[in-house]
Structure formats: C-alpha cells, structure tokens
Amino acid sequence: MNSTHMLNMPPLLGLQLSNCQLDAPTILSLFSNFIWISTIQQVDLSSNYLGGSLPKFFVNMTSLRYLDLSSNQIDGSIPLWLKNMRKLQHLDLSSNLLEGPFPHIFANMTSLTYLSLSRNEFTSSPLWLRNMKKLEHLDLSSNLLEGPFPYVFANMTSLTYLRHLIISMV
Numbered sequence: 001m002n003s004t005h006m007l008n009m010p011p012l013l014g015l016q017l018s019n020c021q022l023d024a025p026t027i028l029s030l031f032s033n034f035i036w037i038s039t040i041q042q043v044d045l046s047s048n049y050l051g052g053s054l055p056k057f058f059v060n061m062t063s064l065r066y067l068d069l070s071s072n073q074i075d076g077s078i079p080l081w082l083k084n085m086r087k088l089q090h091l092d093l094s095s096n097l098l099e100g101p102f103p104h105i106f107a108n109m110t111s112l113t114y115l116s117l118s119r120n121e122f123t124s125s126p127l128w129l130r131n132m133k134k135l136e137h138l139d140l141s142s143n144l145l146e147g148p149f150p151y152v153f154a155n156m157t158s159l160t161y162l163r164h165l166i167i168s169m170v
Helices: 003-008 024-032 056-060 080-084 104-108 127-131 149-154
Strands: 014-016 042-044 066-068 073-076 090-092 097-100 114-116 137-139 164-166
Touching: 024 056, 056 080, 080 104, 104 127
Parallel strands: 014 042, 042 066, 066 090, 073 097, 090 114, 114 137, 137 164
Antiparallel strands: none
C-alpha cells in the first residue's frame, strides 16, 4: 500500500497491539511513519517488551483518550510531558519498573476516570488526588508507598465517582 492509498483511508481511531512481543525500536518505527498520529484515540501496547523511559511519541497523540502500557519494562519516572494529555480518560501503567515519588502532573489530568499505577516502585503519597474529580478507578497497590495517606483520603469529598480504590501493599 503506498502513501496515496493511506491518505485516502479514513483516520485510524484505535490501535490494539497487546501481547505482540514488540520492543521499543519496533514500536518507534511504526509510529514514526504513522500519518494519523493526531487523530488516534485509543492505544493498547500492553504485555510487550517496551523498555527504557516512557516513549515520547505519545506527545503528538493529541486526541488520545485511552492508553494501556501495562506489563512492559518501562522504567524511570513518569515524564512531565504526560501532563499535556488532558483528554486522557484511561491510563494503565501497571506492572512496569516506574519509580520515585508520584509526579504532580496528574493534578492537571482531570479527565482521568481510570488510573492504574500498581506494581511499580512509587514511593510517596499521591497528594494530587484531591484534583481528580472524575476518577472512578484508582489502583496504587504493590508500590513502596509512604507518607500521609489518611490526610490525603480525608479530603476526597470531591471524588464523587470513585468506585474502586486499591492501595494494598501485596
């Protein structure tokens, strides 16, 4: 298929490539030639071999609403550019090697309804929770959490939609 045919196709809205044994260079190559990068709304790259830091090519996915990068080997901290993904409603970064304190970038991501950061190595209390008014599912389990949890959760009266809160250490 040549580029003329691709330009005449309707824009791609979702891409589901979970459990395909893809590594970071392969996925980077795929997205570097992707002409609908700004229109895609759903990406599932879970259970692959993404390693290193969170891939920056997601920055150009301005319509992205659903992102699942769980069960990969993404390491380091969550990058600051993620805060610009204000349309994001579902974010799953569970079962990776992410570490450090929870970044405050989530305070700007007020459209999130589902957030799973479980099975990583985050260390601090998520003080940004009070801004998450639409959040329905929050999984912070199996991290290295410490800090003023009772204080954080005592003032969560604005979280009227929260249905699942998982913070166990197991």
